[in-house]
Each structure stands twice: as structure tokens, then as C-alpha cells.
Amino acid sequence: MEINEKLLKPYNAKDTEDRIYKLWEESGFFNPDVCVEKGIIDKDAKPFTIIMPPTNANGSLHAGHGLVMTIEDIIIRYKRMRGYKTLWLPGLDHAGFETQIVYEKKLEKEGRSRFGMDKRELYQEILDFTLNNSKNIKDQIKKIGASCDWTREKFTLDPDIVQTVYKTFKKLYTDDLVYRGERIVSWCSKHQTSFSDLEILDEERIDNFYYLKYGPFIIATSRPETKFGDKYIVMHPDDTRYSTYTHGQTIDLEWINGPITATVIKDELVDMKFGTGVMTITPWHDATDFEIAEKHKLDKEQIIDEMGKLLPIAGEFAGIHINKARPLIIEKLKNKNLVEKIEENYKHTVRTCYKCNTIIEPQIKNQWFVKMKPLAEKVLEKINNEEITYIPEHYKKITINWLNDIKDWNISRQIVWGISIPAKICKNCAHGMADVDNTITTCSKCGSEVKQDNDTFDTWFSSGQWPFASLGYPDNIDFKNFYPTSVMETAGEIIFFWVSRMIMLGLYITDKLPFKTVYLHGLVLDAKGLKMSKSKGNVIDPLVLTEKYGTDAFRMGMVVGNTPGTSLSLSEDKIRAYRNFANKVWNITRFVLDNTKDIKHDDNFTNYSQLEKEKLIPEIDNLIREITKEMDEYKFYLVAEKIYHYVWDRFADVIIEESKVIFEGTNEQEKESRKQFLLGTLAKIIKILHPFTPFVTEEIWSMLGNNKKLLMVEKWPFDKTQGKPNDN
């Protein structure tokens, strides 16, 4: 046949990709049901499912997404070609707090503020804003070539998802695994919400360390502004320096705003070696102090309000922000001769908001907490039973450590953008009751009037349910077919935030692990190995690269040499090298088609020469067998490189060069053998490359003739003599 004239020019990704994606999309083959209907895939075929980590509906594609989409698409395309009923379910995330921050900035620009706005109005505004922007990210996902089933696309705020989340909340409540309680929470005074422990950063700071005279004691503190209400003096029971004092003893002393009565408390939590070995406590604003106060049933008093300002207990300092108050308080203490000494350059860690770096002010709040220990124990059992595979393996240890020492999870957020918590709070005793059906009118404890809980769930509480929620647990037929899912592929960074919680909640609700394998990739760094950030100006936009070098080149660059769990330095040079590779494949096709115009490939051809029969065919078939095994082991970085080398170093540089000599010769049998080999092998190459470089291979496939089906649903090439590779 005549060769396609497109082949006479270098491969043009720009003119190819959108057209090919449209072909795929219109074929319907992203949807496993269509594949079965059209007889592409056997109706009894095993299912293979990946739930895409829901992307921020309001965001745009960054390099990390590029990696997610590439790896998952490689897995999915491979499995589809292997004949699985393959589902890749795409999702969008409302990304609660993240999106609210973005929207708040927008409001700020417009001279508005979320505080004081009607909650429903604000929610509606953010919803419109998010949905308007969501097309953007979807188009970008398509640009990467993602063969996900858009007919099953889910959004984390879809009504059925919300219902699932409500059901889970109710079950947790009924099973006594969620409770509302006064606990110390991490509070950001700028964002006016609490956080879970995972959302807090530790930051090293250098401050003054103040030694203050507290009656007969010297106490050390870096935060004098919290000390107004301190009326307990705590020491270790074994500390001989303070053995003359007894637990419960009271001492009258002069403090910041006048005389007070302090009570001695003895507790092992005090570190004898630290400071002076004696401390006062501020239970409302410190976790350890809270613990001590709880243990001994001590009074707790709020000193700092939600905005970071001092309350009336601070007397003359009331209403002043803590940052401004500190030097003033020290001044006063000095005047009262209550400062023993000030140590400068005191290095300590403070906890800050991961978003705005504001110092976190612990506060006692009445919020919803999930009891994590019972959930974690069940998961630990499964992990120890090897029922879940971690790639790379060391994430298993990390997970086990975390689960062994897990803390209760605060799921209440004081923001509007999210799923509201279906619960009633007693106006009198603050008792919380799950109320999914909105029927509760009086407190089950004291019978008083109740009010609606105004908080929303932590985004991760709902996304932690994503595998079963997105598949429609438990009624949707998809849930039965595609759950548990096969692989969860996501960033190692969110192993605790997301992966571990999905496992816990999935197991709790469905009694099954939500996935069999966890595949975690590392960060995508810039060419110098630095984390990308807007402030550094080193952010690489994947779409700029795909535009410049083609999506296939970008995908190869993301995957070659990128072992799971390891960060990847993304350099433009590397992408360019794979652009050249795509072109190489293109030109190989041109050579092969140009030199085989007079024949048709015959799959059953047997009259091969010795070289083809004994060396060349076994060589490519061995390669296919090897890489098939490695694909099943998720070693894409190896497979991509192996195919690359076969194509370039063997097929192009040796076999094609040899062929030129053969074609100039006179041995007709040898020529025919070689032509059949070239055509047959080219087809195999195109197939095994397809998961990695789907666009250029699909385009070439359409030129190979006699191919009615799209390459994306062709069968993965097996060596017939070797039988099927390991099936898993």
C-alpha cells in the first residue's frame, strides 16, 4: 500500500492529539460497559478499577497531576489491552478549605469579606465559581490523554455522595465512634477555623525565654501573654527540689494583675530536666496543660479569643492582640519585679497554619471527633495479614507506625464551603446528636432546645470515603462490579491525609479494603531538584511542555527512570529527548511501510529465514514477556526504558540497517522474511508503546492498514509459544 503522506514530514503532535482524543472519546471505549457491549471485552472478564484522586475542581493542572494522569493512564491502557473490564473513574473535588481560601482572596480584591456574609449566599457563590472553573481542569486532564470514563464522573458535592457521607457519619455516631466533645483543637485566628493535626506545620523560631517569679517558684515561658489565668503550679512528684510542697496545697502570691491563690499539682507529665522543673498551666491554650487539667479536674479558662485578642481576664490588656501585648506585659512584670531573667535566642518550635503561617492558637472547642483507634486496629490486622500491597514497600512501615499511634480526628471545620454536618447541638448542655433526617428537636440528654450545627466536614472526611462513595455504595451496580478497586495511585505526600483514612473508612463501611494495591509516587521537582512554588518562580506547567513537545514526549519524560516514591526532577531536556523518540518511531514506520509496499502482513507467515526465526523474533518476544511481567509489577520506569532501547538501539540502529543490505540483495525469500518480520514487529512495538505514548501510536496504527479497531482496544501482544504471562 501507498504510505501516508503525513509520514513524509516529522511527527506533528499538535495536529494529532486533539483529533485522536476525540476518536477515543467518541468510540465510547473509555467506558467498560461499552467495551463489553461491542464485544471488545468479554462480559465475564475480570474487572480492573482505578478511582482517580479527585482533582480540585477549581484548580488547574500542575506537574503533579501530570504524573498522576500519566501513570494511571498507563496502567489503565495496559489493563484494557490485556482484556480486563477496565474502569478509571474521574472525579472532581470541592476541596473545601483550599477553595474557600481562593474565594476569600477574590472577595478581598472586590473589597468584600466572608465574615458577615450570609452563609447560604456565600456557599452558592463558591459553588457557581467552582463549577464554572471545572471545565478547565477536565480539558487539561484530557490533554494528557487520560482514558477515563467521563460518563461516570463524580463531584464530591453530588447529592448521592453527600448522602453516603451522611450515612457514614450516622453509622459512626450509632457505633459510638464519633463524638462531640470539648477538646483542645488547633485554631487559626486568621482563617477562623480549626484544623486536624495533619494540617499544622512545625516551624522553628527564635524567641525570648522568660523566667518569671511565681511566688516561691521560678517558671519559664516563651508565652507570658497566656499566663493571666494560671493558678495551678505543677511539678513532678519525684522532684526532690520541690518535695516540701504537697499536691493540693495552696499558696498565695502576687501575679500579673494582683494577688492570686495558686494550687500545687504533682504530675509525671512534667519534665524535671526542663527549665526549672516547675510550671504553671494554661489548659485552654495548650495541649499538655489541657491533659493535666482533665486528669486532675482543674478549672479551665479562656484567655485569648478567636481573633487572637486578650479577654477581660487580662485586665488592662483586654482587647489587645497577643503579639502587641507581649512586650507590654513583660514591661509590667519587670516593674513589679516579677522577671527573674530573660534568655535570648531561645530556639523552639511553634505550630503554624499550613496556609498562612499564622501561629496556631490552641483553643478548647466543642467539635466532632472520630475515634480512630478502633478503626486503625482493624486496618492493622489487614496490613499485617499482607492483604494490601504498598509500592514502594516502606510506606507500609510508615503507615503502621502512624496507625499505632493514631489520635482522634477532628472533623469539624468552621467554613461554609463543604458538606454541612448533619447534627443538632443542645443549646443548654452542648450535647451533639447526629441528625441525618432532620427530625431531632430536643436534646436527648437534658431535653432542652437544640440548634443546627453550623460547621462543615473536613474535606478529607468525605474524600476518605471516595472509593465506595464514587462507585455508589451499596446500591449502584458499579459498586458490586468494580469494588473493591484494584489500585490506588496517588502522591506519597498524602499517605496519612487520604490513603490511610480511605482504608480505615472503606473497611469500616464496606467490610472490605477499598483497594488491593497502593502505588505512591513522589513529588515532581524542577530540573534542579527544588520543590516548585509560585514564589520561587520555578513552576513548570505541564501544558506548556505538551504544547511544545507533544503529550507523548511529556508522558515518557514523566515515567522513564521515575521509581515509585522517589521525587522526580523534571527537565525540559528530558522531554525533548522523548519528543525525538516519538519522531524516531514515526520515521521507523516510514521506513518499514516504504519498504514493504508490495506485501501484506500475514500473522500466520511461517517461511521465515533462520535469523528471524531463531534470533530476531525470539528477541522481541522475550522482551514482550519481560515487560509484561514488569507491567504487572508496576515497574513502568523499567518498561519504558526497555522499549525505548529496543526500538532505538536494536530495531532502528541494527535491524533496519541490516534490512537495507537485504533489500539491495537478490535473495527473494530472505527479503520476504524480513518484510514480514518488520511489519509484524512494528505492530508489536506500536502496541507495547501505546500505554506510554498513546497518541503517536494510535496515529501510526491507523496507517498500518487492515486495522479496523482502535489501537486502544487492541489486544496486548503475547508470544504465542510462551502462553499467557502471569495473570494477576
Next chain:
RNA sequence: GAGCGACUAGCUCAUUUGGUAGAGCGACUCUUUGACGUAGAGUAGGUGACAGGUUCGAUUCCUGUGUCGCUCACCA
């Protein structure tokens, strides 16, 4: 303080049941009507962090040391 990981060619990284180390990029030399110059043929470059141990043999397994990174942690 604890856990985890890394340490291999100038740079980025591979190398799994242990058998004399590989690739890409970069560098240098040569090739220019050849399927492809988005190319081809070559060259240089590594006592595999260090020290011990197991072994016929260790980059690979074990122990220790160092450096770097990440994560976790209530040090007032």
C-alpha cells in the same frame, strides 16, 4: 527525641533470589544529498559515602559511622 529514606559517571537516576556497574542529559571527536540531523558512528568519565562482617565472590545481605532529606512528637 523517634521513625523512614537516600548516598552509584559533571547532572538526574537505573541495576531483586549476591557473580567483574548501565541509561538519559551534558561534554568531546568524526559523519552531512542515506527512514530520521528531532540523525548516525565513536570517546572520555565511577576503588558504587566510609569502616567492619557473612561469602569462593557484596553496589546488592548484616552491623556500625558520617552526611543529606522527609515524616512524626506535649518540651512549658
